[in-house]
Amino acid sequence: MMNMIELTEYKPLSIPRDHIPTAVINEIKQKYSSQIKVSLRDTNTGDKWQLICQGWVGYICLTDGFSIKLNPKVPLKNLFAMLAYAYNLKSFRFLDGLIDCESLEGFYDDLAAITASRILHRCHKGLYQTYLVKTGQLPSIRGRWEVRRAIEKPWHVQPICHYWEQTRDIEDNQILAWTLHCIRSTGILSKKVRMQVRKAERVLEGFVTRRPFTAHHCIGRQYNRLNEDYRALHALCRFFLDHSSPSHKTGNRPMVPFLVDMARLYESFVAQWLKTNLSHYCVRIQQREYLDQYKKIYFNIDLVLYETQGQTARYILDTKYKTADKPSTDDIAQIVAYAAAKKSLSAVLVYPQPLDPPLNILIDDYRVRSLTFSLDGDLQQAGEVFLQNLLSPAKCKEMLQ
Numbered sequence: 001m002m003n004m005i006e007l008t009e010y011k012p013l014s015i016p017r018d019h020i021p022t023a024v025i026n027e028i029k030q031k032y033s034s035q036i037k038v039s040l041r042d043t044n045t046g047d048k049w050q051l052i053c054q055g056w057v058g059y060i061c062l063t064d065g066f067s068i069k070l071n072p073k074v075p076l077k078n079l080f081a082m083l084a085y086a087y088n089l090k091s092f093r094f095l096d097g098l099i100d101c102e103s104l105e106g107f108y109d110d111l112a113a114i115t116a117s118r119i120l121h122r123c124h125k126g127l128y129q130t131y132l133v134k135t136g137q138l139p140s141i142r143g144r145w146e147v148r149r150a151i152e153k154p155w156h157v158q159p160i161c162h163y164w165e166q167t168r169d170i171e172d173n174q175i176l177a178w179t180l181h182c183i184r185s186t187g188i189l190s191k192k193v194r195m196q197v198r199k200a201e202r203v204l205e206g207f208v209t210r211r212p213f214t215a216h217h218c219i220g221r222q223y224n225r226l227n228e229d230y231r232a233l234h235a236l237c238r239f240f241l242d243h244s245s246p247s248h249k250t251g252n253r254p255m256v257p258f259l260v261d262m263a264r265l266y267e268s269f270v271a272q273w274l275k276t277n278l279s280h281y282c283v284r285i286q287q288r289e290y291l292d293q294y295k296k297i298y299f300n301i302d303l304v305l306y307e308t309q310g311q312t313a314r315y316i317l318d319t320k321y322k323t324a325d326k327p328s329t330d331d332i333a334q335i336v337a338y339a340a341a342k343k344s345l346s347a348v349l350v351y352p353q354p355l356d357p358p359l360n361i362l363i364d365d366y367r368v369r370s371l372t373f374s375l376d377g378d379l380q381q382a383g384e385v386f387l388q389n390l391l392s393p394a395k396c397k398e399m400l401q
Contacts, residue, residue: 004069007071009056009071011052012050016045035060036052036054038051056260057079057260058070070259072262074352078376081379082265085269085273109189109190113197119180119203119233123203130170133163137158137161138161142163169208172221172227174213176208178210178213178241215241215242218235263322267321271285271319277383282308283306284303284306286302299338303317313342315390316348318335318347320351327370335349336368346367347369348370350372350386351372351373353374371390372389374386
């Protein structure tokens with residue numbers, strides 16, 4: 001019997017039927033059908049389960065002591081660099097040591113340890129506090145007294161008041177508590193790091209209510225001189241909450257998976273790399289373009305590059321994390337529609353691997369091309385090559401200065 005199943009993106013793996021319990025197969029089909037394709041094949045050596053990872057990376061804990069490790073097809077070092085860009089972690093110096101991790105579990109373990117350590121440091125320093133409006137019955141008047149209620153119900157001796165109270169039980173700290181809970185629930189931590197995470201949880205429990213949050217709550221938060229260090233903490237929390245949440249809503253599970261959607265990560269990485277490295281263009285990510293006056297029909301365009309001196313959409317980019325010999329008709333039709341909506345004559349489909357031959361066609365007045373932002377080698381060099389192909393060579397040199 002095998003307890004650990006290792007898959008690589010889009011690479012089929014065949015396993016004898018009797019090596020995996022039916023309960024495990026059913027669990028994969030019911031809860032992780034988007035991540036893993038399962039089929040039963042009749043071969044000369046007997047029935048075999050064929051498992052194919054559908055562009056996800058991470059770790060899944062299953063019943064009967066089974067687990068599935070989903071390995072990336074890109075070098076592990078580049079996966080970490082993509083995550084660093086996508087979650088605004090690239091400026092954190094502690095990432096340098098993590099790049100040498102040999103496994104995704106090791107990276108997750110080290111990053112969890114750093115997160116717990118930083119939260120403990122902030123707890124010892126003192127959690128950020130702010131004032132919140134509260135309402136309650138008090139032994140004496142404080143803040144604004146509800147006079148009308150006192151007149152209507154004079155038998156209530158204690159006055160009902162609306163007052164301000166300084167507290168540490170605020171969203172900034174609640175996000176930290178929930179993130180630690182999600183990290184500890186993945187079931188892939190080493191014993192040492194699990195104890196460290198639990199220690200940070202216990203410290204927060206005395207001051208902070210634990211309630212659910214999503215990665216979205218970590219974005220667009222307000223910071224000041226008293227809580228500026230929370231910016232880095234919430235960036236880490238966003239990473240964990242985005243990938244450590246359950247992918248199903250039913251059932252009672254003590255562990256949740258750690259899963260990275262590589263298509264979404266690739267899209268976010270390319271966008272953030274361009275924002276960081278293009279100074280003379282304004283990069284708009286996931287821009288919504290309404291097609292009707294009632295704003296009910298719209299496109300969400302991956303990337304739009306505007307000239308900074310005007311409002312002209314110079315390039316429309318759509319990332320495609322897939323291996324293909326040629327773009328699909330739907331992909332071409334989609335990006336042409338995007339270009340028409342933005343009145344941009346240059347539309348580009350971006351792939352992690354080059355097409356053979358590359359796409360370069362004219363549809364009406366719209367130039368549609370395929371370009372490559374490779375993930376196989378050095379990502380900075382790959383990005384510069386991508387820009388050279390997107391822009392004219394002279395313009396590219398000016399953009400990168």
